[in-house]
Amino acid sequence: MNLLTAAILGGFFISDTTAFGQFMFSRPIFCGPVIGLLAGDVSAGLYVGMIMELIWITVIPLGGAVPPDSGAVASAAAYISAGYGPDRGFMVFIILLLVPLGILFKRIDMLHREFNVYFVHKIEEKLGEEDTSYVGRAALYGYILFFLKGFFFLLIIMGAGSFFLPYLYGYLPEIARESLGEVFFVMPAVGLGAVLTAFTFKKSRIAR
Amino acid sequence: MKTVRKIFFRSFLLQSIWNYELMQGAGYLYCIFPKLKELYQSPFDLSTACLRHLNYFNTHPYTVSAVLGRNARIEEENRLSHDTAAAASNRFKLQMGGPLAALGDKIFWSTWRPFTGLLGVLAVFLRLRPGFLVPLGFILIYNIPVIRFRYRTLIKAYTGELDLIDVVKRINTRFINSILPAAGLVTTAVCLGAVFYRWGPVRGGLLLGFTAAVALVRGRYRVSATLLLYAVSLAVFTGSLIVKW
Numbered sequence: 001m002n003l004l005t006a007a008i009l010g011g012f013f014i015s016d017t018t019a020f021g022q023f024m025f026s027r028p029i030f031c032g033p034v035i036g037l038l039a040g041d042v043s044a045g046l047y048v049g050m051i052m053e054l055i056w057i058t059v060i061p062l063g064g065a066v067p068p069d070s071g072a073v074a075s076a077a078a079y080i081s082a083g084y085g086p087d088r089g090f091m092v093f094i095i096l097l098l099v100p101l102g103i104l105f106k107r108i109d110m111l112h113r114e115f116n117v118y119f120v121h122k123i124e125e126k127l128g129e130e131d132t133s134y135v136g137r138a139a140l141y142g143y144i145l146f147f148l149k150g151f152f153f154l155l156i157i158m159g160a161g162s163f164f165l166p167y168l169y170g171y172l173p174e175i176a177r178e179s180l181g182e183v184f185f186v187m188p189a190v191g192l193g194a195v196l197t198a199f200t201f202k203k204s205r206i207a208r
Numbered sequence: 209m210k211t212v213r214k215i216f217f218r219s220f221l222l223q224s225i226w227n228y229e230l231m232q233g234a235g236y237l238y239c240i241f242p243k244l245k246e247l248y249q250s251p252f253d254l255s256t257a258c259l260r261h262l263n264y265f266n267t268h269p270y271t272v273s274a275v276l277g278r279n280a281r282i283e284e285e286n287r288l289s290h291d292t293a294a295a296a297s298n299r300f301k302l303q304m305g306g307p308l309a310a311l312g313d314k315i316f317w318s319t320w321r322p323f324t325g326l327l328g329v330l331a332v333f334l335r336l337r338p339g340f341l342v343p344l345g346f347i348l349i350y351n352i353p354v355i356r357f358r359y360r361t362l363i364k365a366y367t368g369e370l371d372l373i374d375v376v377k378r379i380n381t382r383f384i385n386s387i388l389p390a391a392g393l394v395t396t397a398v399c400l401g402a403v404f405y406r407w408g409p410v411r412g413g414l415l416l417g418f419t420a421a422v423a424l425v426r427g428r429y430r431v432s433a434t435l436l437l438y439a440v441s442l443a444v445f446t447g448s449l450i451v452k453w
Contacts, residue, residue: 021220022269024321024350029328030343042339049343050332053325055433060317068434096441099434116227120234120262127258130251132241135258139218139238142225179448185411186418186444188329188399190437193422195326195396198318199389200427 003079003158006038010075010158011151017061017071018109019146026071028052032078039082047184048077048091054191055099058198068102069109072150076101076157083162089180092187093169098157105153112149116142212366214242215276216359222269231266236301239272243280247287257283260294267305268312273358275304277365315379316354319388324350326395333402414444 013034016025024030028049036045052074059067077094084090119138126134169177218239225234237258244261248254267275279297286293328346336342364370400419404412418440425431 018226019221019224023354024324024347027321027325027328027346029325029332029346033339033343037340046332046339046342050329053329055437057322057325057329058318059433060313060321092441096438099437103434113227116225116234117229119225120227120230123234123237124259124262127255127262130255132245132251132254132258135238135241139221139224139235142235143221146224175449175452178452179445182411182448183441183444185403185407186414186440187437188403189415189418189422190433190440191329192396192399192415192419193424193436194426194433195322195392196419196423197426198322199392199396200423 002039003155003162006035006075006079007151007155007158009038010035010072010079010154011147011149013075014069014071014150014154015143015146017069019143026069028056028070028074031071032074035075036078036082039079041082041086044082044084044086044091045078047088048081048095049074051091051095051187051191052077054188054194057191058194067106068099069105070102072105072153072157073098073102076154076161079154079158080161080165084166087181088184089177090166090169092180092183093172093177094161094165095187097165098161101157108149108153112145116145209363211242211246212277212280212363215239215280216273216362218242219269219272219276219358219362222272230262230264232269232272233261233263233265236265236272236276237261239276240279240283243283247283253290256290257293260290260297263298265301265305267309268316270316270354270358271308271312271361273362274308274365274370275301277362277370278304280366281368311379315384319384320354321350323388323392323395326392326399330395330399330402333399333406335406418444 010031013025013031016023028051030049032049032052033042033045036042036048039045052070056067056070059070061067077091077098080098081087081091081094119142123134123138126132172180218241222232222235222239225238226232227234240261241258244254244257248257279300282296282300283293286296324346327349328342331342331345336345361370400412400416403415407415422436422440425436
């Protein structure tokens with residue numbers, strides 16, 4: 001039940017990246033803690049969300065480019081690590097394993113955007129028949145499709161991840177788990193460094 | 209004005225049919241639809257008007273408000289002829305889409321969003337309790353100016369109070385180019401300081417060192433954040449393994 005709620009909420013948050021609103025529900029710093037709260041441990045969600053926010057803090061969707069989906073990864077990672085309990089090593093383990101899934105999700109997203117041309121042709125066809133009601137419906141269907149994509153993605157990752165990954169982590173030797181825990185403290189460096197670069201080595205500025 | 213408010217709410221779904229052929233084009237038609245419906249009663253005219261709007265369009269999802277507002281006005285002014293309306297609308301959309309996208313990317317995506325995200329990160333470092341205040345605060349701080357901007361730009365572009373060239377001129381370049389980045393740097397510094405305080409000098413020093421290294425690498429080469437994440441993690445993991453052995 002909890003998994004279903006988390007996947008529905010997460011699906012809604014992820015759809016915010018492109019399809020609905022851009023209110024930044026899809027930013028890790030938001031969806032991480034919220035999903036974490038739902039899964040019973042807000043602080044795990046906060047840490048995972050904070051690290052993920054930092055990794056992708058300066059990556060922006062320019063024009064038609066689709067960046068790796070930080071919201072999808074953060075929601076899944078927050079859910080899995082909140083279910084496991086407070087363990088730094090496990091958080092790092094989850095983040096390192098799930099980050100490539102952000103790129104997988106991006107690939108799915110690109111396929112989806114190619115599919116969306118279908119709606120354009122359908123709208124064109126309906127307008128040819130003087131049926132204007134389809135314009136509104138197309139936007140709704142388009143949104144539903146974006147939502148379902150995120151929902152099923154999260155359902156699979158959250159479900160499978162919270163079932164298998166704790167076992168996998170348990171098989172690691174103690175020393176490896178402790179070392180992963182140390183990585184936790186340095187992970188913010190990726191984002192903090194990127195911020196320093198973005199805010200100091202300015203390449204583009206608004207001309208006066 | 210009621211129609212313009214409808215357009216405002218519809219503008220949230222601008223990208224729901226985003227595709228590689230028209231990009232935001234189909235979504236744009238969805239947004240401007242209430243205005244077309246108000247202007248054209250007969251199904252034939254309405255579908256013709258819709259078809260003229262079903263073309264390539266892409267801009268930033270926030271600055272689209274300015275295009276939508278002004279475009280609604282253009283449609284009103286040229287309601288008598290589809291040909292002149294098509295020419296005026298399409299030229300306007302093509303002219304404004306690019307520059308407004310660049311402006312939106314610069315202001316919102318590469319300045320305001322990293323800055324507010326960094327504030328959220330800082331709140332986590334400072335252990336703001338209860339924890340749910342972090343996402344709540346982030347979403348409020350980020351959205352209040354943004355939604356205000358989206359709404360006001362739409363209304364003002366529609367009423368003609370806002371000349372689009374003026375938007376570009378009136379942007380507070382000092383705030384965007386200097387003050388926010390400086391505030392971002394201060395926030396980063398406070399984050400690092402908090403780390404020293406919480407996690408001790410060894411871990412703080414490591415974080416500081418790696419932050420500087422990442423900043424230098426990113427300043428010189430185009431390396432993806434993901435790659436850097438794995439490089440840094442691998443380095444620290446191996447180092448820690450060796451030390452603990």
